Amino acid sequence: MHDHHDTSDYFDVRQLQLLDVLYTTRSVTRAAERLGQTQPTVSTWLKQIRDKVGDPLFVRTAKEMVPTPRADVLVEKAREILEAMRQISGAVPRFDPATSNRVFRICAPDSAHITMIPRLLQCIRGIAPNVQVETLPVNDNSARLLESGEADLAYGGFIPGMDTGFYQQALIKQDFICLASMDHPRIQGRMALEDYGREAHVAVSYGGIHGVNALIKSALHASHIERRVLLTLTGFLGIGKVIATTDLITTLPRNIGETLASQYGLQILECPVGIPTYMIKQYWHARYHRDPGNQWLRKLCAQYAE
Missing domain, CATH: 3.40.190.10 (Periplasmic binding protein-like II)
Known part of the structure; x- marks a missing residue:
């Protein structure tokens, strides 16, 4: 009798995505935001994955969820599978503004709080009623936040550390x-x-x-x-x-x-x-260049920077 694997042992796509996102964000709360799920749902998925693997995978410290060595290996594989699936199906992960409750974080100077942000929000209220926006200060930490996905965009004239691994788009010339x-x-x-x-x-x-x-x-x-x-x-x-x-x-x-x-x-x-003169630009990390939510936000920021 040949060995037959029960497919219920396999991960489903959502579990793979959770591994990927949790590994990046180091936080169940932020992973839930990114996946557009509630925290209890994400915790349930994580428990299913832990049971399947027989490893805690992420260990809670005071500051964040730290991956175990087993998680390092699994996430690398999960990302390969997700990438392969994207290539096979040509499927881009979807972002639907009308139903999304994603939290977008923008590193921006306080001047943007009364120039670009109010215009951006006026538009978002109409087309994405449950999307939240959080502004973060621009500082030496901004590059790291964009890379880890803790921030989605940086906006402004003078943002340190935006060289390798970042895309930029010039928006308005300032005199x-x-x-x-x-x-x-x-x-x-x-x-x-x-x-x-x-x-x-x-x-x-x-x-x-x-x-x-x-x-x-x-x-x-x-x-x-x-x-x-x-x-x-x-x-x-x-x-x-x-x-x-x-x-x-x-x-x-x-x-x-x-x-x-x-x-x-x-x-x-x-x-x-x-x-x-100098340019006000927006910056994002190469890892999120194709993320549909990030693309949507970039398009709006470019439109409302004017």
Whole structure:
């Protein structure tokens, strides 16, 4: 009698996907989000897999689920099988905005919270009512988050570590404008270079040596212009109120500058200093280049960056 394997011993596709996603996210909660399932469902699948294999596969530590050596081997095989299945069927994993409850995470500067994000969300509310968006800060950790899938996209002008393994798309060219209060005692309608040198300024330290402030500083340095900075803020969102209520002025990228100006009723002035333009881009990791949810989000961000 020949040996006949009962196929009930085999993994099904969802179990393979769970192994793959759990290995990446190191968290049952995030794996459930990614797979669009509830946490109890994912826990049940994991228990079935553990029983089948006779190994815990993922061991809970204080911070995350750590894979066992057996999981390392299984996941490699699971990924080969999933890739082979994709090739055979030409099947792309589906993403349906109307029914998805996926959580998308975007690394973005606070300026995006009042420029791109509200427009993005207005659109998402209409076509994907259960999709959630979470913003994360842009910092040296952003690259790692994109690689592990803990973040889906990074958005902004100056994002560190986005070289090998990342795709990028240039979205908007940014030039610089200056803002002053409507009833500024010395500046009305236009601002000369001597005004710029004489007035007190608000600066933003966001982005450090790669940020907007560094770009402005090097342009001023090259033009031998001194800027008297009396207030430095870590983000963009507090500037509007300060400009509206004092005689300080500021130099900002056009996108955030125009948004703050309309919000607080400020004068927009042409910047008398030549500061180089830069691009706002979005970045994603090569591993998620074909992920349909990621593609959907990228398309929307590109549309609402404008």
